[in-house]
Amino acid sequence: VFQGKKSKSKHYLEALRKNEVPGLLYLILFLHDLGKDQGPKGHCERGVEIARGLMERLGISDEMHDRILFVIRNHLEMSRYANKFDLEDPEVIDSFAQFIEGEQRLRFLYVHTFCDANATAPDLWNDHKEELHTQLFVNTLNVLEGKHARKDPSVLKNAYTEIEVEGVPQNELIEHLDQVPERYFSHAGKEEVALHVDMVHRFAHNGNSSGKPILSWRNDVRRTLTIVDIVTRDRPALFEKIAGGFSVAGLNILGARAVTRKDGIAIDVFYVEGENGGIVNDTKTRALCESSIHDFLENETSPDQLIKEKRKKTDNNRPFSNEDRLGERIPPSVDVYHDVSLGRIIVEVRASDQVGLLHLIAKTISRCGFSIQFARVATEQGIATDIFNIEKSTDGKKFSPSQFLQLREELSESLNAGKYYLEV
Structure with a gap:
């Protein structure tokens, strides 16, 4: 080596x-x-x-x-x-x-x-x-080495108060810094904060009472991926519908991070790549992705049918369909547990990588009363290993450990029904 x-x-x-x-x-x-x-x-x-x-x-x-x-x-x-x-x-x-x-x-x-x-x-x-x-x-x-001692969130927040965003009043910047959760300051640098302030400003002033989502595309050349920032009104199944938009456009999600401001404005950041990997520069693909996300969020339509058609088309272009492949087929594996060392609820899914997988997982997590805070997606030799950090949705219901078991069972049932079998 x-x-x-x-x-x-x-x-x-x-x-x-x-x-x-x-x-x-x-x-x-x-x-x-x-x-x-x-x-x-x-x-x-x-x-x-x-x-x-x-x-x-x-x-x-x-x-x-x-x-x-x-x-x-x-x-x-x-x-x-x-x-x-x-x-x-x-x-x-x-x-x-x-x-x-x-x-x-x-x-x-x-x-x-x-x-x-x-x-x-x-x-x-x-x-x-x-x-x-x-x-x-x-x-x-x-x-x-003592170089990066954890900084007080209030210190980080104060460091961002001098940011200037063209066309945005300073009071909107201060309001944004007050509205976001503390963990936001651990992730966002000054350029990202400025971008989000500008996006929130456009979202609040777009003249659309339904709150048309605002999207921004950024290419990360070093990591050969594209970052998509989305600002919209928080709602049930938000992650699910956004993931559906990426699936319809044929984009692969590598990771995601989500925060919600106190006033209900959601700021979601997705790390994506093209169907065959790499940066997403194709304007038609970006346009299809944006129009799909707008449709799913503004018109409350479901991505399910479009994903089913996309998946069928993809399967038809393969030498063997899922049903025709030789070899043993085993069910997807699902695990849901509480990581004691970090206090995180973790969901691990290992399944056949096919169109709509992430959307199906997100849909099931939402249906079971949880929201996704962080996701990391990896695919090797046609097998997807997806990791999610989730938290209980703020629906007022008392949390019960039995919900872990329910989520695990429903994820397994959904993946089996969708034929996301592992081929060995």
Whole structure:
């Protein structure tokens, strides 16, 4: 990996060389999966027990044991955090930094995760995973080095009061800063705040009593994706209908973040790519997406029929339909649980990646009385692994843990009825 075959691996070598004994990585890579002799379940802890005995026989000094055993025990954790949580949320980074405790542990785990993935399969690592993995590393390292202590939200808010937005009175900026939830300031930089203030201004002054949604398209060349900001009035099934608009236009959602102001104005940010990946520059595709979202939100129409037609057309263009494929078909997997360390409700779905999948999941989550705050979507070899951070909708009803079970069951039923089977 470090012999120049992959130029993108150079920063891993640089990170590794900052540790006292970089060569420990090779020992960790040798030891980390020895616990799989009885299968993958629980292999990390079994690997630790095996490693202890081997390190004694190899004469590894006691002071090195901690770093080696820590990575073996937790070699899946960095991928778990990167895939499940919002890496721009200071609480997430603080939690991971407290878990890691030291810079050397972090560097070994960072490099090990990259090497392990590349050794498992040549196409297991991609630019999207690299972006998330390195973002988690850099943000955590900054916390451990004391460079990025968490700032008081009021300090961040005050730093934005001097922003000037052309055509927007200063009092509307101040009002926006007062209306958004505190977590908004953890995500939005000055340019994004200015954009949202301008969009909220246009939304409030567009002369449409129904509140015609305002959309903005931004290309992120570095990450080869497009960011779509949407400002509209919050309502039930908002995420579901917006996701439906992207599906009808043939766009893939990679992630999303949603906040709602105190006055009920929703600001949703979606990270999307074209049907075949990359930035979305096609004007017809953008226009279709916008018109679909406007229709679904303003006219209260359902995306279901259009998605069904889009899916049928897509299936007809494939060599084999879902029913014709050979091999075993297993049901989609769904898990709903409360992550104690961060206080987040997590939904994990693994299903066949087909048109309308995200819309169906969002529709079911909404129907069960939850709203989506953050989403991360990944697809590999036709299999979608979708992660959602959700919260209970403010409908006045008391929350019951049994709602987790209900959501899990309804998601499973919806995915099975939609034939989002996994092909093996």
